[in-house]
Amino acid sequence: MAKQxxxxxxxxxxxxxxxxxxxEQGFICHALxxxxxxxxxxxxxxxxxxxxxxxxxxxRVMVLDIGWMxxxxxxxxxxxxxxxxxxxxxxxxxxxxxxxFLAVALGWAEVLKAxxxxxxxxxxxxxxxxxxRPEFMSAFERLANLATRDGVxxxxxxxxxxxxxxxxxxxxxxxxxxxxxxxxxxSCYNPDPDGRACGQCDSCRLRARGFAAAGVPxxxxxxxx
Amino acid sequence: MAKQxxxxxxxxxxxxxxxxxxxEQGFICHALxxxxxxxxxxxxxxxxxxxxxxxxxxxRVMVLDIGWMxxxxxxxxxxxxxxxxxxxxxxxxxxxxxxxFLAVALGWAEVLKAxxxxxxxxxxxxxxxxxxRPEFMSAFERLANLATRDGVxxxxxxxxxxxxxxxxxxxxxxxxxxxxxxxxxxSCYNPDPDGRACGQCDSCRLRARGFAAAGVPxxxxxxxx
Numbered sequence: 001m002a003k004q005x006x007x008x009x010x011x012x013x014x015x016x017x018x019x020x021x022x023x024e025q026g027f028i029c030h031a032l033x034x035x036x037x038x039x040x041x042x043x044x045x046x047x048x049x050x051x052x053x054x055x056x057x058x059x060r061v062m063v064l065d066i067g068w069m070x071x072x073x074x075x076x077x078x079x080x081x082x083x084x085x086x087x088x089x090x091x092x093x094x095x096x097x098x099x100x101f102l103a104v105a106l107g108w109a110e111v112l113k114a115x116x117x118x119x120x121x122x123x124x125x126x127x128x129x130x131x132x133r134p135e136f137m138s139a140f141e142r143l144a145n146l147a148t149r150d151g152v153x154x155x156x157x158x159x160x161x162x163x164x165x166x167x168x169x170x171x172x173x174x175x176x177x178x179x180x181x182x183x184x185x186x187s188c189y190n191p192d193p194d195g196r197a198c199g200q201c202d203s204c205r206l207r208a209r210g211f212a213a214a215g216v217p218x219x220x221x222x223x224x225x
Numbered sequence: 226m227a228k229q230x231x232x233x234x235x236x237x238x239x240x241x242x243x244x245x246x247x248x249e250q251g252f253i254c255h256a257l258x259x260x261x262x263x264x265x266x267x268x269x270x271x272x273x274x275x276x277x278x279x280x281x282x283x284x285r286v287m288v289l290d291i292g293w294m295x296x297x298x299x300x301x302x303x304x305x306x307x308x309x310x311x312x313x314x315x316x317x318x319x320x321x322x323x324x325x326f327l328a329v330a331l332g333w334a335e336v337l338k339a340x341x342x343x344x345x346x347x348x349x350x351x352x353x354x355x356x357x358r359p360e361f362m363s364a365f366e367r368l369a370n371l372a373t374r375d376g377v378x379x380x381x382x383x384x385x386x387x388x389x390x391x392x393x394x395x396x397x398x399x400x401x402x403x404x405x406x407x408x409x410x411x412s413c414y415n416p417d418p419d420g421r422a423c424g425q426c427d428s429c430r431l432r433a434r435g436f437a438a439a440g441v442p443x444x445x446x447x448x449x450x
Contacts, residue, residue: 066329
């Protein structure tokens with residue numbers, strides 16, 4: 001019987017490629033997204049399209065209101081999304097986000113009797129985010145096996161982060177080979193209501209450079225340029 | 226300046242005692258509860274009373290709908306809450322619950338610039354729950370310090386589980402000494418809408434035996450007996 005996996009899908013390019021990789025490895029994929037008070041709901045529509053196009057057997061959107069905590073430009077509308085890269089940990093860092101997302105994914109996996117979790121985290125382009133580093137991934141996998149009934153009973157959980165050491169161009173090349181339609185994905189921190197990208201935020205710049213470096217035509221629609 | 230802590234408060238006797246202990250240690254306490262689709266909302270009213278009576282500076286209730294996952298008698302109304310103790314991990318185990326709750330507590334702590342988390346987990350009476358064991362607590366603390374901006378920058382997070390090795394009678398004795406009004410707390414898995422306990426579920430039995438063993442008058446109101 002094919003193995004099941006829970007795959008975190010954000011609507012972005014990275015998680016779409018991760019889902020395609022999980023499918024290529026033969027996993028039956030349950031896609032999970034979060035409505036966490038992010039400014040742009042178009043992300044969730046993108047996640048829905050991506051999950052469906054790439055053959056997830058189901059897609060759940062869990063409402064997770066962490067906006068009340070404040071502290072991040074992605075959820076706190078009083079903070080401005082910067083257009084230039086700053087040193088250190090960026091203001092778009094959301095406190096403990098991957099820890100929270102993975103904890104929920106783990107709970108769902110346990111109910112589904114799935115033992116594989118996939119996350120599109122990346123330690124190359126997001127080196128400033130503590131919860132995108134290899135050390136974090138290993139520590140979470142260890143926790144997962146101590147936290148759960150199945151883990152304790154010897155059915156080991158595995159956390160897959162297949163993009164961890166790839167740069168954006170390599171991710172785009174890999175996704176392209178697996179037939180990911182990047183036109184369905186959205187990476188922008190400031191999209192318009194139609195899901196068109198700004199072309200100016202960190203995330204847009206990184207994405208555009210990735211397509212250029214990979215030599216793959218960029219299907220992104222922009223509202224700004 | 227006094228240090229701040231995030232304290233998980235469920236409305237039960239254990240977390241009330243934990244909050245009293247955190248206050249005794251001089252922490253400014255931010256209480257956090259979850260509305261996670263539990264059958265009995267009277268728990269959350271108890272949490273509110275407890276947080277206020279024991280001097281938390283604020284109390285947040287985060288809506289966390291994990292009921293759609295199914296898999297636990299505490300959130301899945303199709304499963305019956307058992308009245309007799311079964312061997313192994315109980316059906317009232319909620320998948321990855323403490324992992325999810327602590328992940329959210331960690332995110333809030335980071336925003337508050339707090340570095341101490343308190344949880345009323347107990348490995349004596351709840352030995353069947355994997356996420357109530359000392360190994361789990363250490364693994365989470367380790368994760369917390371890898372997952373967060375402050376952790377990475379050397380401001381260490383500490384996870385306190387002061388009840389971990391106490392039995393129910395010892396917890397009641399400690400809480401009593403610190404002035405916890407146990408009449409405000411609720412432990413029952415099947416309370417009536419007024420918050421009166423059934424007296425028959427595992428949790429009620431454990432609690433009643435604890436008061437008897439501690440020699441402390443039991444203030445619990447029952448609807449059954």
